[in-house]
Each structure stands twice: as structure tokens, then as C-alpha cells.
Amino acid sequence: MSRFSDCLQARKFCVLLEYLPAAKHAAPARASFAGCPAFMTLADRVQADDDPAPLEAAAAYPEAADQVLHYSGKGRDIADFEKFLGQAKARGLCSLLLLSGDKLKQHNDGRLQPELRSRYLESVNMVMAARRDPDFNIGVAFNPFKYAEAERDAQYFKLQKKLKAGADYIITQLGFDLEALKQAKDFLAQEHYHQPILACVMPLTLARAQFMHRRKVAGIVLTPHALQLLEREQQADAAQAERNVYLRCALQILICRHWGFAGVHVSACHKASEQRKLEDALQQLQALSLEECLQRWHALWQLRTGQELRPEVAVFSRRAPVSQVLKYKNLHAMHELFFSSRAAKGIGGLIFNAPLWNKPQAEEALLKTEFISKHGALGCESCGQCRIGETLYICPETCPKGLANGPCGGSSLDRCEFGDRECIHSVKARLAKSVAQTEILKAELIPTVAIETRSTSSWKNWFKAPQL
Numbered sequence: 001m002s003r004f005s006d007c008l009q010a011r012k013f014c015v016l017l018e019y020l021p022a023a024k025h026a027a028p029a030r031a032s033f034a035g036c037p038a039f040m041t042l043a044d045r046v047q048a049d050d051d052p053a054p055l056e057a058a059a060a061y062p063e064a065a066d067q068v069l070h071y072s073g074k075g076r077d078i079a080d081f082e083k084f085l086g087q088a089k090a091r092g093l094c095s096l097l098l099l100s101g102d103k104l105k106q107h108n109d110g111r112l113q114p115e116l117r118s119r120y121l122e123s124v125n126m127v128m129a130a131r132r133d134p135d136f137n138i139g140v141a142f143n144p145f146k147y148a149e150a151e152r153d154a155q156y157f158k159l160q161k162k163l164k165a166g167a168d169y170i171i172t173q174l175g176f177d178l179e180a181l182k183q184a185k186d187f188l189a190q191e192h193y194h195q196p197i198l199a200c201v202m203p204l205t206l207a208r209a210q211f212m213h214r215r216k217v218a219g220i221v222l223t224p225h226a227l228q229l230l231e232r233e234q235q236a237d238a239a240q241a242e243r244n245v246y247l248r249c250a251l252q253i254l255i256c257r258h259w260g261f262a263g264v265h266v267s268a269c270h271k272a273s274e275q276r277k278l279e280d281a282l283q284q285l286q287a288l289s290l291e292e293c294l295q296r297w298h299a300l301w302q303l304r305t306g307q308e309l310r311p312e313v314a315v316f317s318r319r320a321p322v323s324q325v326l327k328y329k330n331l332h333a334m335h336e337l338f339f340s341s342r343a344a345k346g347i348g349g350l351i352f353n354a355p356l357w358n359k360p361q362a363e364e365a366l367l368k369t370e371f372i373s374k375h376g377a378l379g380c381e382s383c384g385q386c387r388i389g390e391t392l393y394i395c396p397e398t399c400p401k402g403l404a405n406g407p408c409g410g411s412s413l414d415r416c417e418f419g420d421r422e423c424i425h426s427v428k429a430r431l432a433k434s435v436a437q438t439e440i441l442k443a444e445l446i447p448t449v450a451i452e453t454r455s456t457s458s459w460k461n462w463f464k465a466p467q468l
């Protein structure tokens with residue numbers, strides 16, 4: 001077992017200090033931070049698509065006892081991940097944080113042809129693969145900062161899949177809305193999950209806030225109130241503004257500790273000077289009770305209603321349109337009849353096991369027929385492993401990242417991170433509630449599609465696979 005997993009099991013509040021593999025002037029790795037066990041975490045391609053790999057960067061910190069390696073699925077396949085697991089294990093690095101990842105910087109068009117599209121390996125599939133080895137300490141990300149009902153539901157559904165797949169611990173997205181953080185913690189307790197949760201925090205300077213706002217960093221919520229406050233503070237007194245930045249971060253850490261979080265993941269604090277400032281602030285505030293911390297938090301953020309760190313939302317809740325419900329019902333009936341029923345499996349097995357289908361021309365004709373019959377209605381891209389029975393007949397390939405198990409963290413008020421469509425996982429979550437099928441979105445672990453399966457007929461593959 002790693003020192004980090006020991007700490008999680010012993011419920012010792014820990015601090016993960018995030019380092020960027022390409023960052024300059026980083027502090028040496030730390031074994032403790034403000035009296036808590038500390039661990040270095042190495043982020044994966046946060047600054048650029050070709051950043052050094054965390055596994056390589058880890059070697060530059062031989063003093064670090066137990067580094068946590070992030071692994072983002074963007075631009076990667078399951079074979080890449082299996083290789084990474086072998087390499088990490090060989091180096092004794094068994095603490096992982098597995099993420100589907102934000103969009104690749106070069107991937108700007110979510111409507112590209114399938115053969116030109118970047119692929120994203122889903123976190124759920126990575127957890128399933130890593131869990132085969134009990135030595136790995138597997139972390140997953142979770143974004144509780146969602147402010148439309150469907151996208152919030154979709155996040156929680158997917159979290160349950162990640163936990164079912166075998167995740168050991170959870171790290172939240174960076175965010176400043178304490179109510180949303182508390183909701184995540186309460187959810188785990190209510191649903192009797194034992195996995196510890198850590199909150200991602202950051203000393204939020206004006207420059208960082210403006211950068212994230214300007215770049216629309218995926219999944220980060222920064223309200224006008226927060227941005228304007230940081231701006232006013234900076235203009236009034238730069239030295240005090242900086243002190244406030246570290247005091248807020250320290251308060252968030254202490255509040256999470258009072259609430260029973262297992263620790264925090266501290267972003268943008270990898271320089272020795274930044275770490276010193278945060279430790280000083282923690283030392284200054286550590287004797288405060290939860291009530292006092294919350295009062296100071298409200299005062300420092302100038303919160304009157306407590307809602308100022310949440311976006312204004314015009315419509316929180318919407319019902320699935322009748323047309324979509326009817327489409328679901330029709331497709332479900334057809335799926336049962338032609339694919340799932342005992343008769344369909346028997347007849348299909350006889351047809352598709354015939355030698356005819358081994359001929360390339362026959363296979364190509366079948367693939368074309370399947371594409372023509374499904375592309376218009378579903379957005380089919382001939383992935384070869386049809387998963388629509390597990391995704392409420394909403395094709396996962398209509399998600400620009402091709403995610404089948406649920407959303408990434410990047411949507412904003414139901415809009416996809418790519419900005420050109422509604423997030424299909426919000427559509428699915430809304431529909432699932434209308435047709436009483438939420439369980440499937442929480443529990444059905446959908447396997448990834450191997451590259452060699454793509455551009456083959458899913459009909460043939462379905463009936464040729466051993467039928468249970």
C-alpha cells in the first residue's frame with residue numbers, strides 16, 4: 001500500500017500539492033504541509049497537449065515518497081492506458097487520478113468526421129482496467145458545481161458508475177461554492193459510500209481568475225461577483241488583496257476539514273513562496289471553529305445572500321419533450337424485438353454466423369446499410385459496438401468526446417464544452433427521469449470500443465458475440 005492510501009484509510013487529513021510537469025521554479029516535493037501529510041500530484045497536459053508525461057516528470061522528484069499521477073484519457077486509447085499502468089507499477093507509482101480530460105487544445109470542431117476525430121478514453125473504462133490490479137489506489141474526479149438539474153443529475157449518475165467500477169477516492173473539480181461541495185459530501189454519506197472525498201482548492205488571484213474566465217476553462221464557475229471583488233481588492237491595495245487570496249484558500253481548506261473531507265488537492269501553489277503564504281494563512285486561522293471559518297469566508301467574499309458564488313440560472317429544471325419520450329419508447333421496442341429477444345438472438349446468430357459475412361464485399365454492404373439506417377435517426381458513426389441500448393438510444397458518438405458512460409466535467413448549464421450543442425448526457429439524464437430509467441445511467445458500466453472494432457458492423461458483432 002502507498003503512504004497516500006494509508007492516510008486515506010486512517011482518515012488523516014491530507015494535502016495533495018499539484019505540480020505541472022512543464023512548470024518552472026517548482027518547490028521540492030513535501031512530505032508534510034501545515035502539519036498534514038502531503039503528496040505531490042502531477043497533472044497531465046493541463047498547459048499544452050504535448051506537455052511532458054507525469055510519469056516522466058515524476059523522475060525529477062526522487063525525494064517524493066508517493067506521487068499521485070494524473071492520467072487524462074484525451075487523445076488516448078485503452079491500449080495506451082494498459083501500457084501506462086504497467087510502467088507506473090514497475091516504478092512503484094500506484095496512486096492515480098484518472099480523468100476523461102478537457103478537450104484537446106487542437107480539437108476545436110466536435111463535428112469532424114469519425115476518422116479525423118480525436119478520441120477520449122473514459123475515466124470509467126480506465127477505472128475498470130486499473131481495478132484489475134488491487135495495488136492501484138484509484139482516484140476519480142467529480143464536478144459538483146453544476147447548476148441545471150439534468151447536468152447535475154448526470155454528474156452524480158456518472159460518479160456512481162466510477163465508484164461501482166472500483167474508484168478508491170474522489171477529488172472534486174476546483175470551485176468556490178461551498179454549498180455544492182457540502183452537497184457532494186452529504187450525497188456520499190446518504191448513499192453509504194465509504195470512499196473519501198478531497199476538495200480541489202486554489203489561491204485564487206485576480207490574474208488566475210481572469211485567465212480562467214477568458215479561456216473559459218472547462219467546468220470552472222467564476223461569477224461576476226467573484227471577478228469584480230478580486231478586481232476591486234487589487235485596485236484598492238495589492239498587498240492586502242494577496243493576503244486575502246491566501247486567507248480564502250486557507251478558510252476553504254479548514255471548512256472542508258471541519259466537514260469531514262479527507263483532504264484537499266491544492267492547485268496553482270507549486271512555488272515555495274506560494275506554499276509558504278498558504279501555510280502562514282493556515283497557521284493564522286487554524287484555531288477557528290467551523291462557524292467562525294464560515295463567518296470569515298462570507299466576510300472575505302462579501303456574501304450577502306450566500307448565492308453570489310453561483311451562476312444565475314434562468315431555468316433549473318426541464319422535462320424531456322414528448323417527442324423524445326416517444327422516440328425512446330419506439331426504439332426500445334424495436335431493440336427488444338430485433339436484438340434482445342431470445343428469437344432475435346437465435347435467428348440473428350444463424351444469419352450472421354454464415355460464411356457469407358466473412359467476405360469483404362458482404363461486410364462492406366452490411367456496414368453501409370447499418371450506417372444509412374442509423375445515421376440520420378441517431379447520429380451513428382459505425383463504432384462497431386452499438387451501445388444505444390445502455391444509453392437510452394442516444395448515440396454516444398454524438399458527444400464530441402464520444403463518452404458513453406456519462407459526462408466529462410466541462411459542460412456549463414447543459415451546454416457541451418465544445419459550445420455547439422446541448423450536452424447529450426444532460427439530454428439523457430432528463431430523459432431517464434421521464435421514463436424511469438435512471439438506474440441504467442448509474443449502474444451500467446459500458447466497455448470502451450477497441451480501435452480495431454471501429455468501422456465494422458455492430459449488427460454482425462452483436463450476433464456473433466456469445467449470447468448470454
Ligand code: SF4
Nearest residue numbers: 380381383386387395
Ligand atoms: S453506438 Fe450504435 S448508433 Fe452509436 S456509433 Fe456505435 S453503432 Fe452507431
